Amino acid sequence: MRKLEQVYEGKAKKVFKTDDPEKFIVDYKDDATAGNGAKKGTIHDKGIINNRVTNHLMKLLEKQGVPTHLVEEISDRETIVKKVSIIPLEVIVRNIAAGSLSKRLGLPEGTKLNKTVLEYCYKDDALGDPMINDYHIFALDIATKEELDLIAEYSFKVNEILTAYLKDLGIELIDFKLEYGKTSDGKIILADEISPDTCRFWDSKTGEKLDKDRFRRDMGGEEDAYKEILRRLIGE
Ligand code: TMP
Numbered sequence: 107m108r109k110l111e112q113v114y115e116g117k118a119k120k121v122f123k124t125d126d127p128e129k130f131i132v133d134y135k136d137d138a139t140a141g142n143g144a145k146k147g148t149i150h151d152k153g154i155i156n157n158r159v160t161n162h163l164m165k166l167l168e169k170q171g172v173p174t175h176l177v178e179e180i181s182d183r184e185t186i187v188k189k190v191s192i193i194p195l196e197v198i199v200r201n202i203a204a205g206s207l208s209k210r211l212g213l214p215e216g217t218k219l220n221k222t223v224l225e226y227c228y229k230d231d232a233l234g235d236p237m238i239n240d241y242h243i244f245a246l247d248i249a250t251k252e253e254l255d256l257i258a259e260y261s262f263k264v265n266e267i268l269t270a271y272l273k274d275l276g277i278e279l280i281d282f283k284l285e286y287g288k289t290s291d292g293k294i295i296l297a298d299e300i301s302p303d304t305c306r307f308w309d310s311k312t313g314e315k316l317d318k319d320r321f322r323r324d325m326g327g328e329e330d331a332y333k334e335i336l337r338r339l340i341g342e
Contacts, residue, residue, distance in 0.1 A: 107131075107186060117143065118156070118303060124186070128290065132157075134183045138303070140322040142234050149321060154182045155332045156301035161185055162339050163268065163300045170267050172260050173295040175287060190287025190297050193249055194229040197257060199265045200281040204306055205319075207281075216313070222265060224258060229285070256294055257286050264296070272307070275338040277316065280306035302332050 109131050110123040120133040134153035139146050157179065164176040177186040200223040203213035207223070226243060227235040243249050249257065261284055269279045282305035285298035298304070302317040309316060316335050320328040336342060 107180075109184075118153075119299070128189050129177060130187050130189050131180070132185050132187050134185075134299075138318065138321050138328075140318070142231060145322070147321065149328050149332060151329070152303070152332055155336045156299055156303055157183050157185055159301045159336060159339055160299040163271075164296065166271060167264060167267055167296065170263075172263055172267070173293065175295050175297045187297070188287075188289055188295065190289055190295060192229070192285060192287045192297060193253075193257075193294070195243070195248060195257070195285070196227040196229055196235060197261050197284045197286070198225040198227065198281060199223070199261050199284070200225070201265070201269065202278070202280045202306075202308075204280050222262065224261060253294055260284075260286070260294075260296065264300075268300075273310065276310045277335070277338060278308045278310045280308055282306070302335050307335060 107129065108125040110125065112120055112122050113130070114121040117139045118135055118137060120135065122131045122133065124131055134157040136148045136150060136152045137146070138149045138152060161176055161179045164174040168174050168176065175187040175190055177188060179185045200207055200219060203211070203217040203219060204215045207213065208215045226238050228238045228242070228248070229235060240254060243254055244251065264284060272279050282300065284296060284300070286294050287297035288294055305317060306319060307316040308314065315325070316331040318328065320326065320331050
């Protein structure tokens with residue numbers, strides 16, 4: 107498959123057209139941003155790790171019935187994916203209070219939530235990705251009721267599969283963000299990435315943060331944390 111012109115460059119990835127009109131190539135970068143672009147930096151080899159971790163987890167999800175955009179990993183940083191139009195929603199799933207939820211509700215980080223929390227943010231950098239609810243989503247024609255029901259169902263299923271899988275590797279899945287896309291024939295599938303950039307991973311025993319919070323909060327050790335996630339998932 108031939109890599110053609112770039113169609114998009116985001117904060118962490120570039121997307122290219124290919125000679126197959128239904129496929130794109132995603133190319134993962136080492137660039138890291140936080141606070142909607144306010145803090146910028148790089149995390150050495152992050153692109154390689156996020157490419158491999160995302161594909162590993164998407165394969166697991168696909169096997170257990172969650173449709174994803176994954177087609178084939180073609181290099182350290184590049185993966186062929188199905189072409190979708192991204193639904194402009196950040197779907198956040200939370201098991202344990204942390205980050206913005208802790209701030210908003212005054213819950214100490216690490217507080218177990220009695221029920222899994224699902225949140226939606228409207229993907230719009232200029233607006234700072236504001237949180238919205240299902241009424242906003244229908245009013246703005248972001249998704250239909252049927253589509254949103256499916257997105258919620260898939261998101262809870264992803265949570266169940268990943269929580270159980272990571273637990274066996276000594277990783278607690280605190281929260282994470284998903285994005286979905288629509289294929290040209292109208293199917294909703296999981297897109298974007300699932301990586302230490304988009305999930306909070308805490309070591310089950312020590313509570314050590316093994317994710318992008320180390321970068322967001324200037325804690326240091328982000329490269330080692332990303333490597334540790336790759337090692338536990340893939341053994342390298
Ligand atoms: P938050 O606590 O900052 O709202 O983040 C919740 C989870 O979603 C956390 O695992 C990080 C992830 N996330 C992203 O991947 N991208 C984003 O733009 C935001 C706000 C959160």
